[in-house]
Amino acid sequence: MGETRIEWCGTPLPDGTVHPGFTLNPWLGCTEVSEGCDSCYAKNTVEHRRHWTKWGKGEPRKRTAYWRTDPFKWDAEAKRLGARLKVFCASLADWADEEVDEKWRVELWADVILKCRNLDWLMVTKRVQKAKRFMRWLRGAFPLEWPGRYDATDDTPLPHVWMIATAENQPRFEQRVGSLLEIPAVVHGISYEPALGPLDLGGYVHDTSSFQDVDLDLIDWVIVGGESHQLAPARRFDLAWARSVIRQCRRSGTACFVKQLGSNVIDSGDLGEPQHYTGKAHDMSEWPEDLRVREWPQPRAVPR
Secondary structure, three states, X not given: OXXXXXXXXXXEOOOOOEEOOEEOOOEEEOOOOOHXXXXXXXXXXXXXXOOOOOOOOOXXXXXXXXXXXXXXXXXXXXXXXXOOEEXXXXXXXXXXXXXXXXXXXXXXXXXXXXXXXXXXXXXXEOOHHHHHHHHHHHHHHOHHHXXXXXXXXXXXXXXXXXXXXXXXXHHHHHHHHHHHHOOXXXXXXXXXXXXXXXXXXXXXXXXXXXXXXXXXXXXXXXXXXXXXXXXXXXXXXXXXXXXXXXXXXXXXXXXXXXXXXXXXXXXXXXXOEEEOOOOOXXXXXXXXXXXXXXXXXXXXXXXX
């Protein structure tokens, strides 16, 4: 917990440097919910490498130290720098995990996130239905923390919270994007990592009765990443998938951030030949030039 090496957490500063940003893990542990979890780096770190706690359904989540205090230090640093520094919550858990004590989640938001407003909180989850329900409850429980009208029916978003759903393939995108876009947020993002198949961002929102088209303008940011080796050999990442997402983002004006290509890369445009990179292929200097895309979105402006 602290400064991170996750590239999309960075914040460009006026002097031309990039502040790396932070990760906050208010607790450790999670349960696998879809294909993207099959070789989870967080599980590998928490259970296998560090032996901090067990992973999976029914296993107790472990609360961490300093989660109440460190964000206030980061908030003060952001204020001093005059920059909106980013916090990824949570890199070794899921903040919307249904198996977490609800009191912990309320304390995370009430005691930390709602108070540290010089930071931009990147709230990443696979559990968007739970996130949607919780955010609606939170607005009703703490109405004075929101800008605009102070009532639970107002859709004005918090000015410092970004909502991001993981969607590793087309079915998961269709399953999650509808609920994501129903959560008021200054940034709606898709974390296409680990990318496990092609992704059509102009595709569909999953509705209980039918599928309907999505306006891509409502998706502000797409993070792209191939899988790196963790608990098992990395699954293949085709550079054609990244190129397709970049083109879709270009057409819609959506920010795109290619984080890494992963440990098992092919290029189907080159007869499916394996591509050779160092480690998890996060060094852009090794990539084809057209994939060297790292953009951040411009959050919607609301009163702070």
